[in-house]
Amino acid sequence: MGSLIEDIRKEQIISTAITTIADKGFINTPLSEIAKEAGISKGVISYYFKSKDELVKKVMDKILSDSKKYINKVVAGEKTASGKITAYISASFNYMEVNKQHFDALVDLWGSITAHEEKLNFNKKNYDPCRHFIEEIIRAGIKSGEFVSIDVRLAASLIQAVIDGVMIQWLFDENAINLKDARDEVAKVWKAYFFK
Amino acid sequence: MGSLIEDIRKEQIISTAITTIADKGFINTPLSEIAKEAGISKGVISYYFKSKDELVKKVMDKILSDSKKYINKVVAGEKTASGKITAYISASFNYMEVNKQHFDALVDLWGSITAHEEKLNFNKKNYDPCRHFIEEIIRAGIKSGEFVSIDVRLAASLIQAVIDGVMIQWLFDENAINLKDARDEVAKVWKAYFFK
Numbered sequence: 323m324g325s326l327i328e329d330i331r332k333e334q335i336i337s338t339a340i341t342t343i344a345d346k347g348f349i350n351t352p353l354s355e356i357a358k359e360a361g362i363s364k365g366v367i368s369y370y371f372k373s374k375d376e377l378v379k380k381v382m383d384k385i386l387s388d389s390k391k392y393i394n395k396v397v398a399g400e401k402t403a404s405g406k407i408t409a410y411i412s413a414s415f416n417y418m419e420v421n422k423q424h425f426d427a428l429v430d431l432w433g434s435i436t437a438h439e440e441k442l443n444f445n446k447k448n449y450d451p452c453r454h455f456i457e458e459i460i461r462a463g464i465k466s467g468e469f470v471s472i473d474v475r476l477a478a479s480l481i482q483a484v485i486d487g488v489m490i491q492w493l494f495d496e497n498a499i500n501l502k503d504a505r506d507e508v509a510k511v512w513k514a515y516f517f518k
Numbered sequence: 519m520g521s522l523i524e525d526i527r528k529e530q531i532i533s534t535a536i537t538t539i540a541d542k543g544f545i546n547t548p549l550s551e552i553a554k555e556a557g558i559s560k561g562v563i564s565y566y567f568k569s570k571d572e573l574v575k576k577v578m579d580k581i582l583s584d585s586k587k588y589i590n591k592v593v594a595g596e597k598t599a600s601g602k603i604t605a606y607i608s609a610s611f612n613y614m615e616v617n618k619q620h621f622d623a624l625v626d627l628w629g630s631i632t633a634h635e636e637k638l639n640f641n642k643k644n645y646d647p648c649r650h651f652i653e654e655i656i657r658a659g660i661k662s663g664e665f666v667s668i669d670v671r672l673a674a675s676l677i678q679a680v681i682d683g684v685m686i687q688w689l690f691d692e693n694a695i696n697l698k699d700a701r702d703e704v705a706k707v708w709k710a711y712f713f714k
Contacts, residue, residue, distance in 0.1 A: 347632030349545060432686075433629030436543030445691035453694075476703050479695050483683025490628075490682055491675055495641035498649075499675050507672050515710045 332370050332380075335360055339381050344426035348434055353377070382431050385424045386448050392417050394455070403463025404517055407481075408509050410456060414485045415505035418492070425489055453478045460516070469516045477516065484508055528566050528576075531556055535577050540622035544630055549573070578627050581620045582644050588613050590651070599659025600713055603677075604705050606652060610681045611701035614688070621685055649674045656712070665712045673712065680704055 338360040343351050353374055357364040371377040396413035400406045418425060435444050456478035463469035488504045534556040539547050549570055553560040567573040592609035596602045614621060631640050652674035659665035684700045 348629060350632065430629040430632065433544060433626040435690075436546065436626065441690045445687075445694055449687055449690060449694060473699070473703065476695070476699055479684065479687055479700065480680060480703060480707065483687060483700075484676055484680040485683065486686055487679025487681065487683035488675065491641075491645055491679060494631075494637045494645060498641055498645060499672070503669070503672055504675065504679075507669065507676060511676065511707065511711050515707050 328370070331366070335362075335367055335370060335377070336380055336384050339377055340385065340427045341423055343381070343430055344423035348378075348427075348430045378431055378434060382428065382444070383447075385428050389414075389417050389421070389424070390452070397455075397459070402468060403459050403466055404468045404513075406459045407456075407463065407512060410459065411481065411485065411509050411512070412505055415488070415501050415508075418489055419501045422493070422496075426493055429490065429493055449482070452482050456481055463516075468518060470518055472516050481512060484511070524566070527562070531558075531563055531566060531573070532576055532580050535573055536581065536623045537619055539577070539626055540619035544574075544623075544626045574627055574630060578624065578640070579643075581624050585610075585613050585617070585620070586648070593651075593655070598664060599655050599662055600664050600709075602655045603652075603659065603708060606655065607677065607681065607705050607708070608701055611684070611697050611704075614685055615697045618689070618692075622689055625686065625689055645678070648678050652677055659712075664714060666714055668712050677708060680707070 335356065339351075339356050342356050342359050346355065353367050354364050356377075357367050360367075367377070371380065393410060393413040397406050397409045400409045435441055453475070457474050460469060460472070460474045460477055464471055464474070485508070488499060488501070488508070491499050492501060492504075531552065535547075535552050538552050538555050542551065549563050550560050552573075553563050556563075563573070567576065589606060589609040593602050593605045596605045631637055649671070653670050656665060656668070656670045656673055660667055660670070681704070684695060684697070684704070687695050688697060688700075
């Protein structure tokens with residue numbers, strides 16, 4: 323039973339870290355601040371996470387895995403490759419819209435990854451699986467005759483790129499770009515590009 | 519003459535700050551480290567910049583204005599709207615490729631902008647002018663009959679978004695995406711979308 327309580331406590335610390343980092347910025351968020359916001363002592367955080375770096379890694383993992391879980395579930399509800407690509411794009415924007423704090427924290431934490439090795443690990447753990455997931459959909463669509471033949475790897479990178487790039491503009495100014503319009507337009511752009 | 523020497527000294531501090539932040543990360547770069555790398559005393563930096571925040575602002579301005587200057591010059595060399603849009607995309611990627619450290623530092627520093635007000639200012643100073651510049655080109659192309667009629671503001675946002683999104687994937691792993699291929703493919707995507 324101890325393990326269940328420990329998991330809940332860990333989740334609580336990670337959630338508090340996300341909102342605190344989103345609100346105050348990574349650089350202004352010592353562990354003591356997260357502890358204060360979570361209503362626990364700093365010692366409790368140190369018990370669950372061996373360093374701030376360790377907590378940061380778990381925070382980034384949590385942000386990205388929650389988002390991925392949601393998107394994958396929406397995509398799985400579609401049968402055709404064209405349905406799945408459109409669902410991937412829509413789900414990405416819809417998830418973003420209701421989880422702004424997560425992406426505020428994420429972009430803040432990107433900057434905390436500095437060493438070359440850490441960057442490669444982050445890429446391997448996060449971007450690679452996203453791109454592979456999109457690649458598989460495009461490959462299936464080419465096979466089924468829904469899509470024209472294109473450079474699958476590059477197209478997957480570009481689809482992810484436009485989603486991330488819109489997110490950044492929106493994080494800097496929510497009024498600069500309407501996420502729903504962007505969502506529909508991005509879907510149209512890719513339709514024009516590789517749907518038969 | 520003092521003013522010219524001061525300008526040169528300021529530029530030198532900013533350039534050293536860019537490479538040091540790109541290399542060690544913003545969070546691990548106190549002013550004393552930049553001073554050490556520049557071979558000057560910390561007091562000299564404090565003489566030119568009233569705080570680390572002030573220096574960071576100048577660093578971000580420098581990274582973005584250098585890039586903008588280069589891109590605008592390339593775009594100005596084209597006569598048609600279609601030529602200008604393609605030039606904007608190509609120049610953005612070409613500049614990125616030879617100035618990786620600048621973008622490493624930029625993404626690191628994005629995270630340092632935390633307050634809502636600072637974000638809006640950054641947007642106003644940087645994203646807005648980029649988007650307006652692209653908007654003007656698209657508007658001219660619709661008028662000249664080169665482009666179909668589209669939502670100009672949104673299209674401008676999406677073009678900038680895909681460029682920024684590719685940059686991020688490339689910063690996390692240079693081998694994950696080939697910038698030259700991305701450059702050519704992004705140009706093709708937009709051609710398919712709104713060129714007549």
